[in-house]
Amino acid sequence: MDFDLVIRNGTVATASDMFKADVGVKDGTVAALGTGLAAGREEIDAGGLLVLPGGVDGHVHFDQPTGDESVMADDFLSGTRSAAFGGTTTVLPFACQQKGQSLRAAVEDYHRRAAGKPVIDYAFHLIVTDPTEQVLGQELPALIRDGYTSFKIYMTYDALKLNDRQILEVLDIARSEGAMVMMHAENADCIAWLTEKLERAGQTAPFFHGVSRPRVAEREATHRAISLAELVDVPILIVHVSGADAVEQIRWAQGRGLRIYAETCPQYLFLTADDLGGEGFEGAKCICSPPPRDAANQQVIWDGLTGGTFQVFSSDHAPFRFDGPGGKKVNGEKAPFRCVPNGIPGVETRLPLLFSEGVMAGRMDLTKFVELTSTNPARMYGLHPRKGTIAVGSDADIAIWDPARKVTITNGILHHAVDYTPYEGIEVTGWPVVTLSRGEVVCRDGALLASPGRGAFLPCGLPAPARPKGAPAPALPF
Ligand code: DUC
Ligand code: ZN
Ligand code: ZN
Numbered sequence: 001m002d003f004d005l006v007i008r009n010g011t012v013a014t015a016s017d018m019f020k021a022d023v024g025v026k027d028g029t030v031a032a033l034g035t036g037l038a039a040g041r042e043e044i045d046a047g048g049l050l051v052l053p054g055g056v057d058g059h060v061h062f063d064q065p066t067g068d069e070s071v072m073a074d075d076f077l078s079g080t081r082s083a084a085f086g087g088t089t090t091v092l093p094f095a096c097q098q099k100g101q102s103l104r105a106a107v108e109d110y111h112r113r114a115a116g117k118p119v120i121d122y123a124f125h126l127i128v129t130d131p132t133e134q135v136l137g138q139e140l141p142a143l144i145r146d147g148y149t150s151f152k153i154y155m156t157y158d159a160l161k162l163n164d165r166q167i168l169e170v171l172d173i174a175r176s177e178g179a180m181v182m183m184h185a186e187n188a189d190c191i192a193w194l195t196e197k198l199e200r201a202g203q204t205a206p207f208f209h210g211v212s213r214p215r216v217a218e219r220e221a222t223h224r225a226i227s228l229a230e231l232v233d234v235p236i237l238i239v240h241v242s243g244a245d246a247v248e249q250i251r252w253a254q255g256r257g258l259r260i261y262a263e264t265c266p267q268y269l270f271l272t273a274d275d276l277g278g279e280g281f282e283g284a285k286c287i288c289s290p291p292p293r294d295a296a297n298q299q300v301i302w303d304g305l306t307g308g309t310f311q312v313f314s315s316d317h318a319p320f321r322f323d324g325p326g327g328k329k330v331n332g333e334k335a336p337f338r339c340v341p342n343g344i345p346g347v348e349t350r351l352p353l354l355f356s357e358g359v360m361a362g363r364m365d366l367t368k369f370v371e372l373t374s375t376n377p378a379r380m381y382g383l384h385p386r387k388g389t390i391a392v393g394s395d396a397d398i399a400i401w402d403p404a405r406k407v408t409i410t411n412g413i414l415h416h417a418v419d420y421t422p423y424e425g426i427e428v429t430g431w432p433v434v435t436l437s438r439g440e441v442v443c444r445d446g447a448l449l450a451s452p453g454r455g456a457f458l459p460c461g462l463p464a465p466a467r468p469k470g471a472p473a474p475a476l477p478f
């Protein structure tokens with residue numbers, strides 16, 4: 001037998017092309033693309049189906065300690081299981097440094113949390129919260145060289161945020177080492193000031209979470225992040241962009257030739273501020289930061305996805321139960337919004353939502369869908385071409401989609417450990433029916449076939465998009 005597996009008769013799509021081909025898999029990688037391939041030990045008939053690179057979700061939170069009584073619902077098993085059922089084959093969760101903790105110790109802690117659990121492959125982004133001399137001078141450069149080549153920094157949240165001087169120091173290391181910096185851009189003082197004003201007025205229901213984090217606070221921080229990155233001459237990626245004003249800043253920077261990249265997420269296409277205002281405490285289910293905006297801003301986000309402002313579409317899966325200990329009600333059902341854990345689940349629904357409302361609704365081509373959800377995140381984080389495409393030599397990470405399948409999203413069909421989905425009741429067209437990781441069937445028709453721990457840790461290369469403008473061109477590989 002030439003192949004361990006042949007996926008026959010499907011339509012393959014990559015970030016650039018769509019073509020009818022069989023995919024031959026050997027030793028976990030794509031060995032051949034062609035028509036009439038020789039028999040495989042195993043065969044999958046993909047007639048009438050789409051054969052896409054598995055999704056790469058470049059922004060998820062699994063088993064991340066929160067610093068208070070709240071607890072993330074998903075660990076590395078339930079989180080990766082949910083990802084796989086949604087057609088995703090690689091995830092990038094965070095290893096978050098606690099203030100006072102060594103960055104290396106944080107990484108070791110998250111490796112322990114992951115051990116024996118993932119069903120698909122994973123890499124870590126770092127979160128740098130305490131850029132001491134030791135961290136900047138030794139730990140961060142060493143970790144980047146060990147394959148942790150991207151990290152997030154925060155401009156808000158007291159336990160996480162850096163001041164402008166610290167941001168400059170960290171950006172400088174990213175520049176000299178070639179790492180990708182992800183920026184959470186919201187102005188902390190604006191949010192704190194508004195929150196206190198709202199609390200004094202007794203406006204503490206979940207709805208006011210959105211009011212406390214207006215678009216201008218995102219715009220100001222986005223502009224400042226861009227300016228600091230320009231000063232240092234280093235590319236950055238602004239994550240979870242929610243509003244038209246931030247999009248305007250990003251377009252302005254891109255128009256000036258700066259290497260400013262951007263990510264957005266399903267919550268900014270499918271939810272609005274009204275969803276924070278449900279009956280009683282229901283709105284807490286949609287509390288995330290930045291918050292969802294309105295229909296006009298959703299349209300700007302769609303335009304940014306189709307028009308090239310955004311390079312990546314991630315879930316920002318940050319899973320808290322609604323009921324039960326450690327969840328959204330950790331401080332009671334009447335807790336002020338400030339005391340409600342931030343984050344919503346979405347690792348499993350990310351791809352079906354964008355496929356349905358993007359591709360099937362005619363807003364974007366299938367190639368654009370693959371680019372935003374798989375190829376570009378792999379490129380941005382140094383995993384391409386091993387991940388993010390279907391090409392000879394790439395890992396056989398593949399999602400086979402039935403583009404005609406109609407599914408009504410309800411929490412009961414999902415595989416995370418959260419007790420709700422913000423997308424309850426939305427009907428989508430198109431669903432991943434088989435997910436393969438390195439040639440192994442992980443899920444098929446609703447059944448999990450992989451054992452916990454089979455997912456491999458991926459050290460990441462230096463991402464080409466993180467190269468500063470002023471850097472010399474790299475040597476060609478031939
Ligand atoms: N916002 C974040 O920045 N991270 C996780 C969840 C959230 O809402
Ligand atoms: Zn964030
Ligand atoms: Zn996040």
